[in-house]
Amino acid sequence: GTENAAFLDRLLNVSMGDVVREFFADEAVRGSFMQVQDVGNPEAPGGAFCYSHIRCDTFSRPEDVGIVRGGMGMIASALADSARAHGATIRTNTVVTKILIQNGSAVGVVLEDGTEITASQIVSGADPKRTLLGLVGPEQLPSGTTKPAQAMKTRAGYLKFHAALSRLPDFSHYFPTDYDPRYIASMKICPSIQYYQAAWNDAAAGRPAARPVMEVQIPSVIDDTLTEPGRHVMSVWGLYAPVHPCDGDWDALREPVGERLIDVLSEYAPDLRECLVDWSLFTPADLERRVGLTDGNIRHLDIVPDQFLDQRPMAGWSGYATPIDGLFLCGAGTHPGGEVTGACGHNAAHVILKTL
Ligand SMILES: Cc1cc2nc3c(=O)[nH]c(=O)nc-3n(C[C@H](O)[C@H](O)[C@H](O)COP(=O)(O)OP(=O)(O)OC[C@H]3O[C@@H](n4cnc5c(N)ncnc54)[C@H](O)[C@@H]3O)c2cc1C
Structure with missing residues (x-):
């Protein structure tokens, strides 16, 4: 009202x-x-x-938002240091293959090497599909849950392009000749709504966007810890990429799609190829393999109207505690969703604290 x-x-x-x-x-x-x-x-x-x-x-607050000095990994390192200082033991490169359920309660996890660890609270930061359909397994889910869990949407796909540069590419067509290099710390390439629509239409039809929308970052213009003096690093967030391409697989498409992204970006910085020392492209398949994200979904589940607020990850499961006693969800697939905000984990921690 x-x-x-x-x-x-x-x-x-x-x-x-x-x-x-x-x-x-x-x-x-x-x-x-x-x-x-x-x-x-x-x-x-x-x-x-x-x-x-x-x-x-x-x-x-402006001081709470920005590009992280030393790269995004520094956030995870800072969180890990803080947790260790409070007595936590962290095992990296350790894959959980199963969440143990006994009489409807989560009682522990099984690691890849067969080790079993028991606990009264199990908190999963892996994505909800992986947690529920993989680690818990359909046979252990409460009745009526498997189909909605299978229907959770992980359809949005992106490209992440990384490059090492011998010098800064020339974007002077878009700025005054003596422009401050810090202007190009963060740029967006999307000349029209129609351009955006075409990039989405391509991916929705199963094709990597012919002309991707690009969010370009050259953080080394403001962070001299990232590479040697005079050299630079660049990342490009490319929209959109099909999770499952209709024509060929991502291993075959990675190289030509990366080359095309460079071609499109070269229209804005004509000397880009002369500056490129090396580059790599992460496709949805690479993100799935490397990070363990179902369908390479960077926010664990699409943030779309029917997977938002109390519908995230799915109806009836939005409270971090799950219908399986002792099992909690804390990752990007919970409310309010992915991005590096810490909000999902913060909310989950408060729910878990109340159970202790
Ligand atoms: C390429 C890329 C670019 C992004 N860009 C931005 C950006 O610019 N800004 C922004 O705010 N956000 C960005 N995001 C999104 C943001 O990184 C995520 O939303 C955020 O990291 C989610 O945090 P999380 O802790 O919930 O999950 P994650 O960071 O995904 O962590 C989940 C962890 O669980 C692990 N895991 C999965 N399965 C298992 C298992 N079986 N056993 C053990 N461990 C397991 C995974 O390996 C992973 O380390 C980006 C994500 C990606 C992938």
Whole structure:
């Protein structure tokens, strides 16, 4: 009944296409503001709501948002140091193959080498599909849960391109000739809403985007710990990639898709290929293999309207504690969803503390 309720109503139903057209007249500006992440289709209702979650950093204090000095791994290292200082033992490179269930309660885990570890609380940060369908297993799930768990959506796919550069590529066509190199710490390539739509349409049809939307970062212009003086590192977040390509597999597609991404980016920085020392491309299949993410889904489950708020990971399972006594979920597949916010783990920790 408040002014905020009307705003929420609109946010729930409006597409990002509608939002950017309402606020901006210029197509290039509209393109630069266009982003719906896992929703994919820029004209889909609810896209603005899902994207508003991902841009929640807009409401954070400026000093709490930024590019991490030393790279993203430093966040995990800092968390690990803090946990160890509080008495935690951390085993890396240790794969859990099974969550032990006895009489409907989680009582421990089995590791890849067969070691069994028992505990009164089991907390899984692996994605919900992997946890429920893989580690717990359909035979141990409460009745009526297997089908909804199988139906959880992991359809949005992305490309992550990493490159070592001998020097900074020349983006001067878009900036004054003596531009401050810090301008190119973070750039977006999406010249129009139609460009975004075409990138999504390609992936929805099973093809890697011919002209991907790109979020380009060159963090070494502001962080001199990342490489040698004068050299640079670049990463590109490419939208979109099919989880299961219709034509060939990702091992065959990785090289040509990476080359095409370089070609498109070279239209903006013509000397890019001269600067490239080496590059690698991570496809959805690589992310699945390397990180253990089902379908390479970077937020564990798509953040789409029907997998949001109390529907995340699925109806009836949104409280971090699960219907299996002693089993908790704490990862990106829980509310409020993926991104490096710590919010899912924070909420889960408070639920678990109440049970101790
Ligand atoms: C390439 C990429 C780029 C991203 N870019 C951004 C970005 O720019 N900004 C942003 O905010 N977010 C970004 N994200 C999303 C963000 O990283 C995730 O949402 C976040 O890391 C989720 O944290 P988490 O702890 O819930 O899960 P994860 O970080 O996915 O951790 C889950 C862990 O569980 C482990 N695991 C899985 N199965 C098992 C098993 N059987 N046994 C033992 N361990 C297991 C995995 O190996 C993994 O280490 C990106 C993600 C990726 C992959």
